[in-house]
Amino acid sequence: MTLPLFDDTGSTSTGAVTRLGAAAVVLRGWALPCVDVLWLSLQSVIAQAPFRRMRTPGGQHMQVALTNCGALGWVSDRHGYRYTALDPMSARPWPAMPQPFADLAASAAAHAGFDAFAPDACLINRYVPGTRLSLHQDRDEDDFTHPIVSVSLGLPAVFLWGGGVRADRAERIPLLHGDVVVWGGADRLRFHGVAPVPDGEHPLTGPKRINLTFRRAR
Template sequence: MQTSSTAAGDLFGAHHPLAGAVTRLGEQAVVLRGFALAHVDALWPALRAVLAQAPFRHMATPGGQRMSVPLTNCGRLGWTSGPGGYRYTARDPDSGQPWPALPEPFLHLAGSAAAAAGFAGFAPDACLVNRYRPGTRLALHQDRNERDFGQPIVSVSLGVPAVFLWGGPRRADRALRVPLWHGDVAVWGGVDRLRFHGVAPIPAATHPLTGAERINLTLRRAG
């Protein structure tokens, strides 16, 4: 992993310690440092509108365990979990209504970040929104419920910092620990598309926008 660096700054405010740098995780995987900062003024109200239609909820794993990280979705398809397994659905299982449409600011950011990472023409049809609070985590996993693995993943970090776990093609492979700050956008695809990844337990911290929470937007082409 090669990381460009600058002097450290206030991790919780508008200043980003590595803004404009690129952290390369693999042959076709990068973190675009602070890439989303210029988009936050449009992203945040759009996200609030999504949550008004489809609030966060705790889903259950196929084995019946309650997920610690609440989630919601927007787009033509939404990622869900339950006794039937992990899958995408066109309707919110809680309301029976279609998921909220993908806001234009989400689409614009996803397309711009993907292009900057070498994946021109990316047009997501699904956005999974996760809300992390102190102590919550996401175990190593692959994103493999999508139909076309030729499309990249775009993951946007908002709020308190986190440590991204970037693994290999096998779950047992040792994972790199990659710090993520507010405004960072991770993009991976191609030969790195099915790498295992996760999030280490979130530390206790605060951010002016999100309070004690980290919000993650994961944009995919699912259909």
């Protein structure tokens, strides 16, 4: 995998790219041209599989509400973290991944140097002001050669970009509506998270931030 040359200025203007690592970038505003169709597709998904706050293996409710679409969905309960083909709330398959979701994930991955990315899972997180996501690794997937593609919609947030161990100092990367983060290769197992989301109101999402995280789970 070879990354193309990028502008490393850190600009947040649409079309600019912020490099986070050897195989990790933020594509600024990449999702903006298709935001309307993404939002409509999302409404269809959550009508079939509503947001819910799952429990951690320790029995606590997660701060961030979530749902899924695609052949597999990420779940958490007292039995641990894993992917399932069925929504535990309904016992039915997760909603099919909308084509605009899959197309955006594939195009962003290709632009970052990861060709032919075909996600089979999209974890959808809903943040309200004050909620956060602690530093963690995405390691419930079978094959770490596939990248992660993460799309930000709505309220701005600070992405915490750490190292190979949890104790490494995390960089604070501002993310705006329409930004897409892609990481894989040598950076695939970096710790990452989201700082508490500040108060605010977004014209599309209201007082919320929505994050679409695309993965190849199997």
